[in-house]
Structure formats: structure tokens, C-alpha cells
Amino acid sequence: MASPGGSPHNGGWGRNSAGPEAEQSEDRKPQSDEAHSAFTPPSGVPLPPVPEDDQPTSEFAVPSGLAPEPPPEPEGSAFAPPSGQIAQPQSQTQTQTQAGQHPGFVAFTPPSGIPMVRLTKDTPWQDRMRTMLRMPIAERPVPERVQRQEDETGPAAPRVLDLTLRIGELLLAGGEGAEDVEAAMFGVAHAYGLDRVEPTVTFTLLSVSYQPSLVDDPLTASRTVRRRGTDYNRLSAVFRLVDDICSEDVEVTLEEAYRRLVEIRRNRHPYSKWTLTVASGALAGAASTLVGGTWLVFFAAAIGAMLGDRLAWMASKRGLPEFYHFVVAAMPPAAVGIAVSLAQADVQASAVITGGLFALIPGRALVAAVQDGLTGYYITASARLLEVCYLIVGIVCGVLIVLYGGVRLGATLRPEEALGGVAQRPVTQILAAMLLTLAFAVLLQQERHTVLMATLNGGVAWVIFGALHFDPVGMNPVASTAVAAGLVGLFGQLLSRYRYASALPYVTAAIGPLLPGSATYFGLLGLAQGNMNAGMSSLTKAAALALAIAIGVNLGGEIARLFIQAPGAAEAMARRASKRTRGF
Known part of the structure; x- marks a missing residue:
């Protein structure tokens, strides 16, 4: 009598010889020792031959006389394209693979992960950091850089965050857009080894959060x-500091970065107050x-x-x-125009007020506001x-x-006199536009080597506007302004990349030269004279021109x-923009 468990061959034979009934009994209840002994052949019955090793039997073998079932469909995968999706040709798949894209249904994450975005060191740091900011956190690549550490233990995170905030403060106070400020903060933090950094920029508050690890x-x-101030000389110095920090060719320690930041803050303005006053008059x-x-x-x-x-200046000192x-500041130009009109001098009073x-x-604030939006x-x-609205309301009040006082005194102000001879003096207009741009650059405290290029850019803007707006083209002033401003932005970005x-x-x-000074004045004059329809129409035109710029x-x-x-970066931006456009 064999043991209850039987030998390996006996046990295997007994389980196979029992057929489907034994398998069903096994499914109904657990096997006991008696159940195992029931499969042992009685005495006198010869044992069947031992199965060959190269063809072992299995409890899952199909009994003789039954047709095998068709093989089941392969188990579906979360990364496989859904049913009904047309497979792409092999050539197209190879092309997408070589381009770094996932072949097949691109709406799903590929099983090998999203291709890594490699940001080369040849592109400006603004573009590299802006690309990372516009990507989700899970898809941001680790920037290829040499970490600038104070010692072997790693960067001092609180000091790096403080330096990042101070640099962002100077940029935001100088008029930079929120995205450019975040890109600068992101670049500085990454340059000093803080990878998991999230900067946040609002109009008056800067914050940055750093998480060393998930735990x-x-x-x-x-x-x-x-405090906010217009000093593009200081702004350019901050950009050079950020560029050196983000560059691998220049070693800038934390102490040196702080020292340069202090020098930037203490740097004197390139132009004196009286120079700025003369520049405002020339403008x-x-x-x-x-x-x-x-x-x-x-x-x-x-x-x-x-x-x-x-x-x-006197109000600022108080x-x-x-x-x-x-x-x-808006009252003296209007007062001079009223005085000229009351004196019956051969001077166009409306042009005087418009120039002021x-x-x-x-x-500047309007362009930054629309850019942030x-x-x-x-x-x-x-x-x-809201800041722009308050400043414009201040101009309107002044x-x-x-104007109310001048109208009461009998001053005659005719809006049409300010439009005479605009299109008949192209050379004078171009020179005036360039002088206006030059004076504006001085008021913005720009570096001297940038004034010439800005002046040429302003002259080109006025040439484009005049060629589109005046005869023979006669394009709408809003559309002409938008085209000219677009070329200004294009040339400005190209020059900034070069520098x-x-x-x-x-x-x-x-x-x-494109600012809506005349439309603003005509609107205010209409309100002062009681012509509400004409006034609101001119103010609406001024707002449209400002938005076009x-x-x-x-x-x-x-x-x-x-x-x-x-x-x-282009593929990453296109993927994010398309999803955002669809409302995801």
C-alpha cells in the first residue's frame, strides 16, 4: 500500500486519470488524505507506464476526443491604441521614432515614457527657463549644468532662495513681465542646485518654494x-548677472552674486534729474x-x-x-495750451496739449499688463x-x-487743427519720431549703447505706420498700429537675443511714436466741451490703439x-498649447 501522498509519479498519474470529474470535485472542496488514497490503484492492478520525460503530462491537457479551444486574445494594455485605431505605416513609425515622438496613438503616454526635452546651452537662458516653466512638473527635464555649491554638502538652500527673491524683486520693480521674472528666478535656483523649485510672481508679492525630496x-x-522705479540700466545689469549665474563658462559663487547685487542696487543713474527734465521737454x-x-x-x-x-518731482519729494x-504733471502742458489760445498767438494749442x-x-505699464494677460x-x-487705469484717471483729472477753466475763460480749442500737415512732411515726421524715441530712452534710464538701436527701431515703427495708414494704402489706424508694434516687438526680441x-x-x-496721445486729448476735450459722444468715441479709439500696441x-x-x-521645446510648447486651447 502506497503512502497517502503517493510517489510523484503515482500522484501525477492519479490526478490525470481521474478525468474532469476529479477536477470538478477538487473545485468543490479541499482534498483530504482519504481523497488522495482513493486515486491509488487497488492491489493486483498493474501500474501504467511512466510517461516520457520529453512529453510530460499536465492536468491542463485536453482529453482525447475534444478539440482544443482557440487561443484567447492577448491581454490589453493601457498603452495600446484603442480598437478601431488605424495602425500607421512602418515608414511613418520609423520617422516618428527618429524625431523623438511616440508612434501610434499620440494621445496616450508611451510605455517607454515621454521623450526627454534636451535644452541646449547655446540658446539664451530666458528661452530654456521659459520652456521649463510652460511644461508640467512631471515632464520637466533636469537641466544640464554644473552645480555651484559652497561646499561638498550642497548649496545653502535658504541663501539661494533669498538671492533668487532679491533678483526677482529688481526685475519686477523694473517693469519686467511676470513670466520673465519667473524664468530668471527659476534659472538662478537651478544654477545653484535647487531642482524642485516653484517660483510664483504676482504684482506685489514674490514667493519661491523648494522641496529637497518627496519626504x-x-x-x-x-x-x-x-517700490517701483524705471531704470533700465539697472535692469540690464541684473540680466547680465542672471546670465553669468546660468552660464557654465562663468563661475559665480553665492558671495560674489550677493556682492554684484549690492553694486547694482547702489549704482547711480546714468542721467541726472535735469537731463531727464530736458528729455521730457524734447519728447x-x-x-x-x-x-x-x-x-x-x-x-x-x-x-x-x-x-x-x-x-x-516736487510731489514725489513730499x-x-x-x-x-x-x-x-498733466496740468502745465494743458495750461500752456490754454494760454496760447487765449493770447490769440499763431500756435496750434491742441498740438501743444497733445505733445504734453x-x-x-x-x-510701458500697459504693454507689461497685456503681456502678462x-x-x-x-x-x-x-x-x-488697474494701475494703468489709475494713472490715466490722474492724467484726465489734471x-x-x-480745460474746464480754459473753456470758461473763452479759450477756443479746435481738434481739427492738430491734424494739419501730418502726411505732407514725411522727413520731418520721421526725424520727430526718432527724437521722441531718443528722449523716451533717456527717461527710461537706458544704457547708452542701447539708445541708438532703440531710436532706429522707433523710426522704423513710424515709417511702417505712416506707409500703412496714410495714402495710398489708407489702412485703419488700429491695424496700422498693430503691424508697426509687431515689428517693434520682433526687432526688439532679435536684438535682445543678440545681446x-x-x-x-x-x-x-x-x-x-505710436502712443495714442492725440486720441486721448480729443476725448478729454470732448468731455470738457460737453460733447459726450465725440469724447467717448475718441477715448474708445485711444483704448483700441493702446491694446493694438x-x-x-x-x-x-x-x-x-x-x-x-x-x-x-517646440514640441512641448505645441502639446501644452493645444491641450489648453481645447479646455483641458
Whole structure:
């Protein structure tokens, strides 16, 4: 009698010889010792031959006389294309594989992962960091760089975060867009070895969060931007510092970065206050010439703008908010225009007032606001637009106070006189546009080597606008302004790539000739004279021109980035933009 378990051969034979009934009994209840012994052949019955080793039997073998079942379909995969998806040809699959794309159904993540985006070192740091910011965190590549560490234990994270916030503060206070500020903060943090960093930029608050690992507590620091100033010389110096930090060819330690940052903060402005006052007068005079003024109009507008500039300085020294700076600065140009009209002098009073308004319109803040809105920073864009509205209201209050007084005194202001001779003096108009851009660049405290290129860019903008708006083309002024502003943004981005610097010094001053000074004045004059329909129509036109300038500048910059892009970044941007457009 065999043992209850039987030998291996016996046990295997007994389980196979029992047939389907035994398998069904096994499914119904567990086997016991008696059940095992029931398969042992009784005494006197010979054992069957031992199966050959090369053809072992199996409990899953199909009994004789039964047809084998068809093989089941292969188990589906989460990465396989769904049913009904047409397979691509082999040539197309090879082409996509060589291009770094996943062949087949591209809406699903490939089993091998998303191809890594390689950001070459030849592209500017702005493009590399902007590409990473526009990608989801899970798909961001690790930047190829040499970490700048203070010792072998790694970078001092709190000090790196503090340096990052201080650099972002200078950029945001200088007028840079929120996306460019985040790109700079991202680049500085990555250069010093902090990979898991998330910067956040709003209109007045900067914050950055760093998480060393998935199990460590994150470090978060913030900084408030309380004071803003227009100094593109300082802005360019900060860009050079960030470029050196992000470059692998230059070694910048934390101590050296702090030292250079202190020097940037203490750096004196390149132009004195009186130089800025003269520049504001030249800007107003050139703007009055653009709208048809003569040489007498030029000097009258210049005098009014310089008086307004000195009053604004006095208000600033007394600690008044910026709103009142614009109120008092708008009053002298309007007063000079009213005085010229009351004196019955042969001077176009409307051109005098229009020239003074050109120096006050916040074109820089408007362009930055629209740029932030187009790039998805809606909170910052809303705050910037609100700032622009307050400044424009200040200009309106200052001009309307004087215009109401002038109308009561009997001053005759005719809007049509400011439009005479605009298209008949092309050379004078081009020279006036270039002078306006030059004066605007000085007011922005630009570096001297950037003033010439900005001046040429402004002259080109006015040539394009005049060629499209005046005869024989006769295009709508809003469309002509948008095209000219687009070329300004395109040239500015190309020049900034060539210089590895910010695009603002090449763009902001160049849009000066395109600002809607005349439309703003006509709207205010209509309100002062009680003609509400004409006034609101002119103000609406001024708002449309301002938006055309801002959108054109942003579109030109995006076109420049489209053709000057880091390898692999275009595919990532296209994937993110298409999903966002569909509402995902």
C-alpha cells in the first residue's frame, strides 16, 4: 500500500486519470488524505507506464476526443491604441521614432515614457527657463549644468532662495513681465542646485518654494515689492548677472552674486534729474511735431512738459502717491495750451496739449499688463491694468481741470487743427519720431549703447505706420498700429537675443511714436466741451490703439521665440498649447 501522498509519479498519474470529474470535485472542496488514497490503484492492478520525460503530462491537457479551444486574445494594455485605431505605416513609425515622438496613438503616454526635452546651452537662458516653466512638473527635464555649491554638502538652500527673491524683486520693480521674472528666478535656483523649485510672481508679492525630496519638508520664502522705479540700466545689469549665474563658462559663487547685487542696487543713474527734465521737454516737442505742430509749437510743448516734470518731482519729494504725480504733471502742458489760445498767438494749442500728454501716457505699464494677460498671469495682468487705469484717471483729472477753466475763460480749442500737415512732411515726421524715441530712452534710464538701436527701431515703427495708414494704402489706424508694434516687438526680441539682455530697452522706447496721445486729448476735450459722444468715441479709439500696441509687441516677441527656440521645446510648447486651447 502506497503512502497517502503517493510517489510523484503515482500522484501525477492519479490526478490525470481521474478525468474532469476529479477536477470538478477538487473545485468543490479541499482534498483530504482519504481523497488522495482513493486515486491509488487497488492491489493486483498493474501500474501504467511512466510517461516520457520529453512529453510530460499536465492536468491542463485536453482529453482525447475534444478539440482544443482557440487561443484567447492577448491581454490589453493601457498603452495600446484603442480598437478601431488605424495602425500607421512602418515608414511613418520609423520617422516618428527618429524625431523623438511616440508612434501610434499620440494621445496616450508611451510605455517607454515621454521623450526627454534636451535644452541646449547655446540658446539664451530666458528661452530654456521659459520652456521649463510652460511644461508640467512631471515632464520637466533636469537641466544640464554644473552645480555651484559652497561646499561638498550642497548649496545653502535658504541663501539661494533669498538671492533668487532679491533678483526677482529688481526685475519686477523694473517693469519686467511676470513670466520673465519667473524664468530668471527659476534659472538662478537651478544654477545653484535647487531642482524642485516653484517660483510664483504676482504684482506685489514674490514667493519661491523648494522641496529637497518627496519626504522632506519644503522651504518657502517670500518678498514684497513695495517700490517701483524705471531704470533700465539697472535692469540690464541684473540680466547680465542672471546670465553669468546660468552660464557654465562663468563661475559665480553665492558671495560674489550677493556682492554684484549690492553694486547694482547702489549704482547711480546714468542721467541726472535735469537731463531727464530736458528729455521730457524734447519728447513733448517731438510728439507735438508728429501731430502737425510747427517749431513754435515744439518749444511751447517742451516748456509745458518740463514744468510738469518739475512739479512731479516736487510731489514725489513730499511723499505723495504716484496718482497725484500724474495729476500735477498733466496740468502745465494743458495750461500752456490754454494760454496760447487765449493770447490769440499763431500756435496750434491742441498740438501743444497733445505733445504734453505723450510724455505721460503709461505705455510701458500697459504693454507689461497685456503681456502678462496673454501669457496666463491673469492676477498680475489685472493689477497692472488697474494701475494703468489709475494713472490715466490722474492724467484726465489734471487736464480736465485746466480745460474746464480754459473753456470758461473763452479759450477756443479746435481738434481739427492738430491734424494739419501730418502726411505732407514725411522727413520731418520721421526725424520727430526718432527724437521722441531718443528722449523716451533717456527717461527710461537706458544704457547708452542701447539708445541708438532703440531710436532706429522707433523710426522704423513710424515709417511702417505712416506707409500703412496714410495714402495710398489708407489702412485703419488700429491695424496700422498693430503691424508697426509687431515689428517693434520682433526687432526688439532679435536684438535682445543678440545681446543676451532684456527686450524692454529695445521695445518700450520704440513704441513712443505710436502712443495714442492725440486720441486721448480729443476725448478729454470732448468731455470738457460737453460733447459726450465725440469724447467717448475718441477715448474708445485711444483704448483700441493702446491694446493694438500691446498685443502687437507681444505677438512680435512670440514670433521671434517661435523661430529661435531650444531644440525639443517646440514640441512641448505645441502639446501644452493645444491641450489648453481645447479646455483641458
